[in-house]
Amino acid sequence: MAAKFGNLDLGLIVRGHGRHYIVEDSDGRRFVGHPRGKKSDCVVGDQVRWAPSGSDEGVIEAVEPRRNLLYRQDEWKTKSFAANIDQLLVLVAVEPVFSESQLCRALIAAEQAGIATTIALNKTDLPGTEAARERLAPYRAMGMNVMELALKADPAGSRALLQPWLNAKRTLVLGPSGTGKSTLINLLIPDAKAQVGDISVALNSGRHTTTTTQWYWMDVDTRETALIDSPGFQEFGLHQIDPQQLPLLMPDLRAHADHCKFYNCTHRHEPGCGVREALEQGLISPSRYRIYGEILEQLTAPKRW
Ligand SMILES: Nc1nc2c(ncn2[C@@H]2O[C@H](COP(=O)(O)OP(=O)(O)OP(=O)(O)O)[C@@H](O)[C@H]2O)c(=O)[nH]1
Ligand SMILES: [Mg+2]
Ligand SMILES: [Zn+2]
Structure with missing residues (x-):
């Protein structure tokens, strides 16, 4: 999609303001950018293709692929x-x-x-x-x-x-x-x-x-x-995470997860669990293990309707 707009200026999203954004051009000047269409899915840090639509405004035509x-x-x-x-x-x-x-x-x-x-x-x-x-x-x-x-x-x-x-x-x-x-x-x-x-x-x-x-x-x-x-956060949902991946995203758990007897061990109740063994030996902190269990429970609970 971005290729189609490859001739347009590249800008950086430096701030969001409800339905519009502040875009910085390659010379460091800042503009108010309006996304084309209703859906505004830009994020601060995005590189966007945009075209001027006034002296200090522009239309955001496309978002370049993100590195992360x-x-x-x-x-x-x-x-x-x-x-x-x-x-x-x-x-x-x-x-x-x-x-x-x-x-x-x-x-x-x-x-x-x-x-x-x-x-x-x-x-x-x-x-x-x-x-x-x-x-x-x-x-x-x-x-x-x-x-x-x-x-x-x-x-x-x-x-x-x-x-x-x-x-x-x-x-x-x-x-x-x-x-x-x-x-x-x-x-x-x-x-x-x-x-x-x-x-x-x-x-x-x-x-x-x-x-x-x-x-x-x-x-x-x-x-x-x-x-x-960034604004202070209170809630931090992790619904984007696959429950089986969760222990692999916690380095201290990950270090012991391949010592488990079962390849699909949830590290909660299975026998021969390397993670719980490490917990008992004091190699994993009890609070981290407790939090792991809480997050896992949230990720595997049926959706509330
Ligand atoms: N005692 C102490 N207070 C600090 C220190 N650094 C910051 N503060 C105070 O902490 C309070 C909050 O600071 P902010 O920088 O506004 O905090 P913030 O993380 O931007 O907060 P949000 O924008 O609400 O997410 C202010 O009253 C600061 O003066 C510090 O080193 N020691
Ligand atoms: Mg602040
Ligand atoms: Zn295990």
Whole structure:
């Protein structure tokens, strides 16, 4: 489909606004883009073919094939976060205390989408830090990169940790509400407010919580390093996942799943299960195993009508 529009300009979706989008052209200028037809299925990070339809507006004719797409899927609806990203930063905080289930779900979705992920724990200036650190120990143990930040209390230290890791990459910042995602963006991108533009500032007036996903350049001239701010999530459905794949998307379970007696072991009650053996030996964290069971139950439950 895209080939038909190959002569049109390539643009980048930097923000969604209900039924229209903000599109950035190859010179860095931003336009209001209207998708052709009723169905608007663009996502921030999409490359689109578009044609100008006015001085600062255009028509989006086609979406280029995506390298990846991070999304969640509840029983009835799908919510896309972003497309074509290089890496994901899941930002949790000492306060509000994070839901480990939500953290696991974000990691599983990223694993399925093939997106490299780092966890960052923010607000490590607060007293609950040690407890939060302990809750993240299983993630370090399974080989994940876990950063510790204090974006507000120690901005210089946090910036020094983040900058090399973010360099020349397109990073989506995801996490529950109030963890400091926007604080991170504002720390690294001093002109972030200007990049949002007047439309969005007016829409968000008087509120601090982020309501739409937004693409920011750390380097507006070279446009190599990008950060994507996103609204805090509460629910994180994984209905896109095949239940049999689920344990393979959890690295700590996966490491023991091929020791099971039955090739189609669900790791719940079968004899000779390598995963439950590892659990008993303390090689898999009880909370991760519990969350696995909860997600599996959801994925195998009959649809509610
Ligand atoms: N104590 C402490 N507070 C912080 C730190 N970083 C951010 N905060 C505070 O946390 C609150 C939430 O920060 P935001 O950056 O708005 O959080 P967010 O993740 O963008 O939230 P949503 O947009 O609702 O998803 C603000 O009041 C920040 O000042 C930190 O390092 N320490
Ligand atoms: Mg925010
Ligand atoms: Zn098993």
